[in-house]
């Protein structure tokens with residue numbers, strides 16, 4: 374067979390031939406022009422949260438685009454947009470023939486929405502992860518309804534706490550003392566009073582953002598068998614999101630003391646307790662931040678650095694010493710992650726590809742750092 378011109382060749386064959394031209398020969402595979410430097414990791418998760426279809430204007434898995442250009446789908450913001458933006462930016466840079474000193478890796482992980490326990494949490498401990506030699510990572514952020522873009526440099530730590538109260542059972546017509554419900558009520562009151570205090574602190578200080586204070590919600594109440602039987606045990610479950618500047622030891626002692634103050638037989642257990650919050654510096658002492666923010670400045674993008682209120686896979690990446698930012702380039706976009714009618718305007722999506730197309734060359738060209746050697 375002779376060589377056909379590119380216009381006649383099947384695109385899959387062209388792609389195959391392009392791949393063959395990359396000299397990935399061991400022991401020094403050509404993954405970047407300077408493999409001694411640490412790499413850039415672009416992470417995204419492929420899973421999405423469930424939908425309540427009846428509340429959607431369009432089928433959440435059809436990716437319907439309306440006449441204005443809004444694309445409706447579960448994952449449109451969180452975070453299938455970012456996965457494709459990474460791929461499109463890399464494709465564009467490759468087509469234009471760019472090469473950078475640092476290698477760019479992309480990871481697509483399966484279970485962020487349920488905690489990342491089978492995905493990134495395990496992956497960062499694997500030799501395969503260390504072989505990537507990631508020096509800096511990008512992962513998801515959240516949309517911003519204004520002209521600005523939010524970028525996350527840390528995260529609150531999820532603490533999922535179940536308080537179990539035990540007490541005297543008996544006939545529910547009686548004024549029984551030491552009941553499980555009364556004691557549980559005391560703990561619930563203490564925790565919800567703390568919630569109110571943190572909420573007021575957030576409300577009264579315009580400099581504080583949601584991620585800077587500790588939040589808690591009562592998310593489950595369990596117990597009881599019948600209207601007329603005082604149960605011997607009842608429990609309440611709480612989702613705490615602990616701000617990174619909190620003294621974790623003191624905070625846990627506070628939780629314990631609320632339980633003790635409620636009476637005998639009140640205990641707590643953790644279903645989730647993240648203990649390794651890390652902060653990625655957002656000043657020019659951090660060369661990755663310097664490169665990231667310089668590109669945004671050059672593109673006239675306003676950044677709003679914040680602490681991520683929820684938990685993403687970035688916490689695992691930061692915990693193994695890799696500085697990371699959470700960034701989903703969606704400005705002028707209502708925050709609809711996990712919500713009904715999650716949607717993204719196609720122009721915002723395309724602008725995001727442009728932004729990564731500028732960010733990646735800058736990040737992948739950060740000069741050698743002491744941490745690279």
Ligand SMILES: CSCC[C@H](NC=O)C(=O)O
Nearest residue numbers: 485486487488531683684
């Ligand atoms: C704490 S494990 C669950 C992770 C989840 N992440 C995105 O929503 C969250 O609830 O923040």
Ligand SMILES: [Zn+2]
Nearest residue numbers: 451452485513
């Ligand atoms: Zn997400």
Ligand SMILES: [Zn+2]
Nearest residue numbers: 451486710711
């Ligand atoms: Zn999510």
